[in-house]
Amino acid sequence: MQNARNKVCGRCGSINLISDRSLGGKIVCVNCGSSYIKTKSIINSGNKKFYYILVILFVIFLVVIV
Secondary structure, X not given: OOOOOOEEEOXXXXXXXXXXXXHOOEEEEXXXXXXXXXXXXXXXXXXXXXXHHHHHHHHHHHHHHO
């Protein structure tokens, strides 16, 4: 089994992925069997909203100070 560092299963979120030889080397999830694989990002969608709010508050803070 080969773990890809920056890939996760798009269905269950598992990092247990394997390259299936019977499917021509297509990467599939060991846990759920799905072939929907996506790349991990440093800022996922839940954290993006938090960072946007934080940036907006920082800009408002700068405008009030200046």
